[in-house]
Amino acid sequence: MKKTILLTVLVLNGLTSFAQSNDEKNIKLFYKKALTEAKCYTWLEYLSNDIGSRLSGSTGAQQGVEYTKRQLETLGLDKVYLQEVMVPHWVRGEKETAFILDGKVKTNVPICALGGSIATPKTGLTAEVVEVQSIKELNELGDKVKGKIVFFNRPMNPENVATFESYSEAGDQRRSGAKEAAKFGAIGAIVRSLNLRLDDFPHAGAQSYGDLPKEQYIPAAAISTNGAELLSKLLKSTPGLKLYFKQSCETLPDVQSYNVIGELTGTVTPENILVVGGHLDSWDLADGSHDDGAGVVQSMEVVRILKNLNYKPKNTIRVVLFMNEENGGKGGAKYEEVSKQKNENHIFALESDSGGFTPRGFSIEADDANLKKIQGYATLFEPYFVNSFIKGHSGSDIEHLTSKTIVKAGLMPDSQRYFDYHHAANDKFDAINKRELELGAATMTSLIYLIDQNGIVLPTAN
Numbered sequence: 001m002k003k004t005i006l007l008t009v010l011v012l013n014g015l016t017s018f019a020q021s022n023d024e025k026n027i028k029l030f031y032k033k034a035l036t037e038a039k040c041y042t043w044l045e046y047l048s049n050d051i052g053s054r055l056s057g058s059t060g061a062q063q064g065v066e067y068t069k070r071q072l073e074t075l076g077l078d079k080v081y082l083q084e085v086m087v088p089h090w091v092r093g094e095k096e097t098a099f100i101l102d103g104k105v106k107t108n109v110p111i112c113a114l115g116g117s118i119a120t121p122k123t124g125l126t127a128e129v130v131e132v133q134s135i136k137e138l139n140e141l142g143d144k145v146k147g148k149i150v151f152f153n154r155p156m157n158p159e160n161v162a163t164f165e166s167y168s169e170a171g172d173q174r175r176s177g178a179k180e181a182a183k184f185g186a187i188g189a190i191v192r193s194l195n196l197r198l199d200d201f202p203h204a205g206a207q208s209y210g211d212l213p214k215e216q217y218i219p220a221a222a223i224s225t226n227g228a229e230l231l232s233k234l235l236k237s238t239p240g241l242k243l244y245f246k247q248s249c250e251t252l253p254d255v256q257s258y259n260v261i262g263e264l265t266g267t268v269t270p271e272n273i274l275v276v277g278g279h280l281d282s283w284d285l286a287d288g289s290h291d292d293g294a295g296v297v298q299s300m301e302v303v304r305i306l307k308n309l310n311y312k313p314k315n316t317i318r319v320v321l322f323m324n325e326e327n328g329g330k331g332g333a334k335y336e337e338v339s340k341q342k343n344e345n346h347i348f349a350l351e352s353d354s355g356g357f358t359p360r361g362f363s364i365e366a367d368d369a370n371l372k373k374i375q376g377y378a379t380l381f382e383p384y385f386v387n388s389f390i391k392g393h394s395g396s397d398i399e400h401l402t403s404k405t406i407v408k409a410g411l412m413p414d415s416q417r418y419f420d421y422h423h424a425a426n427d428k429f430d431a432i433n434k435r436e437l438e439l440g441a442a443t444m445t446s447l448i449y450l451i452d453q454n455g456i457v458l459p460t461a462n
Contacts, residue, residue, distance in 0.1 A: 023453075024380060026449065027381075027384075027446045028383075030445045031384060031439070031442040031446075033308065033442070034305060034438045034439065034441050034442035034445065035435070035439070037308070038301055038304075038305075038438045039071075039300075039301065040297035040300065040301040040437055040438060040441050041297075041432070041434045041437055043071060043297040043301075044289060044293050044297045044356075044437065046067065047067065047287070047293050047296070047297065048288070048293055048428065048432075049429055051064055051067060051287070052287045053283065053284040053285070053286060053287055054280060054282045055090070055281060055283060055284040055327070056087040056088055056089065056090075056255075056257060056281045056323060056324040056327060056328065057087055057088065057089030057090070057091075057252070057254075057255045057257065058089075058091075058284070061087075061257060061281055061323065062257065064280050064281075065082065065280065065323070068260045068280065068321050069260050072260065072262040072300060072303075075262070075300075075303060077262045077303060078263050078265040079261075079262065079265070080260075080261070080262045081261055082260060083258060083259040083260075083334065083338060084256055084257075084258055084334075085256070085259055085323055085324065085330050085331050086254045086255070086256055086330065087254060087255060087256075087257045087281075087324040087330045088116075088251065088327055088328045088330070089251070089253065089254060089255045090115055090116055090249065090250070090252070090327060091250060091252060092113055092248075092284055093113075093119065093247065093249050094247075096112055096113055096221060096245065096246065097111075097244075097246050098110075098221070098223070098227075098244060098245035098246070099243075099244050100230070100231055100241065100242075101126065101243065101244060102241060106244075107234075109223055110201070110202050110223070110224040110227050111202050111227070112202040112204050112221060112222050113204075113220070113221050113247040113249040114191065114204065114205060114206070114207040114221060114222055115204060115205060115206040115283070115327040116206055116207050117178065117207060117247070117249055118217045118250070118251075119219060119250060120245060122248075124244055124245060124246030125149070125187065125188050125219060125245055126243070126244045127147065127148050127187055127188060127242060127243065128147075128148045128149070128241065128242050129149050129190070129235060129241055129242065129243045130144070130145050130148050130149070130151065130186075131151045132151070132152060132153070133153060133154045134152075135172060135173065135176070135177065138150060138152075138180055138184070139180070141184070144184075145181060145184050145185065145186045146186065147185060147187060148186055148187065149187065149188040149189065149245075150181040150189050151190045151191075151223075151232075152174075152177045152189065152190070153192045153231075154170055155170070156170045156194055156196050156419065157169055157170070158196060162415065163196060163415040163418060163419055167419060167422075170194055171194060173191050174191045174222065175205075175206065175207055175208060176207070176210065177207070177220065178207055178209065178218055178219075178220035179208065179209050179212055182209070182216045182218045183212070183216075186218060187218055188220070188245065189218060189220040189221075190222075190231075191220065191221070191223070192222070192223060192225060193222045193223065193224055193225050193228070194419060194422070194423075195224075195225050195419050195420065195422070195424070197419075197420055198226050198229065199224060199225060199226060200226050200227070202222045202223055202227070202424070203222055203419075203422060203423040204222060204283040204284070204285055204423040204424070205283070205326075206326060206327045206328075207220050219247060221245055257323045259320055259321060259323055259334065260280065260320075260321040261318060261319065261320050261321070262303060262318070263318045264303060264306060264311075264313050264317045266313050266315040267312045267314060268314040269314055270315070271345055272314075272315040272345055272346075272347045273316045273317075273318055273344055273345060273346045274313075274316065274318065274346075274347065274348045274349070274350075274448060274452060275318050275319075275346060275349040275350065275398060275401070276317065276318070276319050276320075276350045276352075276448055277295070277296075277299045277319060277321060277349075277350075277351055277352075277397060277398070278292045278295025278299050278322070278352045278353055278397075279292045279296070279321070279322045279324075279325035279326070279353060279397055280292075280321040280322065281322075281323055281325060281326050282427075283326055283423045283427075285423070285427075286424065286425050286427040287428055287429060288427055289356070289421075289428055289429045289431055289432050290356055290357075290427050290432065291421070291423065291427055292353045294352065294355060294356030294432065294437055294440070295351065295352030295353045295356075295411075296321050297441075298352045298356070298437065298440050298441040299320075299321065299444070300319060301441035301444075301445070302317075302319065302441060302444050302445045302448055303317060305442075306445065306448075311449075314452055314453070314455075315347065315452050317452065320335060322335065325353070329396060329397070329400070331397065332396065332398065332400040332401075335401075336400040336401055336402060339401070344403070345405075346401050346406045347405055347406060347407065347451075347455070348406065348407050348408070348409075348451045348456060349394070349395075349401055349406060349407075349409070350362075350394075350398075350408075350409050350410070350444060350447060350448060351395025351396075351397055351398045351410050351411070352395075352410070353395050353396065353397070353410065354410065354411060354412060354413050354415060354418060355413050355415070355418040355421070355422075356413065356432050356436060356440060357414045357415070357417060357418065357433075357436050357440075358385075358439060358440075359384075359411060359413050359414075359436075359439050360385075360386060360388050360413060361381075361386055361388025361389050361390065361412045362374070362388070362409045362410065362411060362412055363390055363391075363392035363394060363412050364389065364390065364391055364407070364408070364409045365391075365392070365393065365407070365409070366391070366409075366456075367459075369459075370407045373454070373456070373457055374389060374409070374451075375389045377389070377447070380446070380450070381443070381446065384439065384442070390412075392410075393410065394408035394409050394410040395410045405458055405459075409447065411443065411444055413440060
């Protein structure tokens with residue numbers, strides 16, 4: 001028979017002592033600090049405008065590591081350090097070009113190579129186009145796509161209010177479309193950008209050839225949603241239409257990079273660790289302000305607010321800026337590897353990797369007892385219009401963490417505009433709203449505080 005026990009409650013040192021009414025006061029203070037004194041917007045401005053894109057292995061990624069480490073060092077944390085990790089080094093090369101060939105008429109369409117793709121021949125690639133809506137439809141066509149370019153044109157489903165559901169449903173064509181098309185002898189793959197609106201921005205993202213032999217690799221690119229609509233329309237009126245595209249991307253040898261880590265050491269149970277983080281790398285088409293510069297600086301802001309208030313945490317609070325979430329996940333995997341070697345005990349992890357928009361709640365990975373416990377905090381967030389505490393995926397980097405008792409959560413901002421920018425050339429600093437960014441940081445600080453004070457529900461045997 002199992003029962004549950006709660007981790008011991010700690011009295012705040014430097015803030016008001018624990019009670020629900022005092023929690024309300026403390027959370028109000030966190031929001032006040034975030035909305036009047038926050039540094040996250042200034043940090044993001046530098047990360048975005050002075051450093052820019054930060055794809056793993058790039059100069060920008062290294063500069064991002066150095067900058068965020070310096071900023072964490074100014075906060076007076078107990079520890080700030082780098083954790084070595086080997087990461088992929090894929091480079092885009094020259095700007096991609098593509099046009100539809102309708103007889104002698106050439107119509108340019110915007111494309112971008114997908115991460116991990118090989119290049120086309122130096123002179124480009126021209127072939128007939130076969131449009132499919134799914135990998136299932138591709139499998140039904142089989143060898144009929146041999147020698148052709150497969151065009152995956154399944155849109156994100158506009159019916160889902162939760163836009164990440166639509167992203168998840170449509171994502172297989174980007175991740176594995178080229179691999180599956182190559183099995184049937186296709187010579188290229190073009191994938192509709194994962195974007196809910198019609199525009200001219202192609203959206204990057206990772207794709208994988210899986211276990212295909214290298215000689216079967218084919219070039220893969222994303223086409224803008226407007227370009228996809230046009231190509232589909234012309235294919236209906238002109239069967240056998242051809243497409244030309246050219247890209248010069250390549251994969252170089254792995255390089256050494258780093259996770260950036262800062263700590264506030266726990267005063268009662270320092271062996272219990274709470275992680276808050278985001279990923280420092282970004283795609284190379286823009287500066288990645290929403291994905292995931294916002295999550296990086298919000299996580300830094302959490303420890304800045306707590307340190308500034310002279311908060312003495314019960315447990316160790318660790319901010320982790322992960323490297324290589326976008327095209328490999330090596331940073332999250334390395335963090336867990338080192339954690340296991342040190343026999344560390346993570347009891348909670350919070351990730352921000354859904355943009356810097358207005359916070360709406362949290363997506364929680366937990367058993368029923370801990371889910372219920374966190375949902376019990378909902379009334380404390382009602383004054384800030386944060387009201388969604390649901391069971392669901394927390395984050396790509398913290399999903400690597402496997403401590404037996406860990407509870408995980410992901411910040412859920414309003415997602416309706418996120419995929420307008422996700423992995424595209426318009427994911428720039430001017431797309432960030434300062435107040436929304438700060439509200440997200442305050443929301444994260446509040447949950448970290450509540451978990452630190454109240455602990456998690458631990459199963460134990462009689």
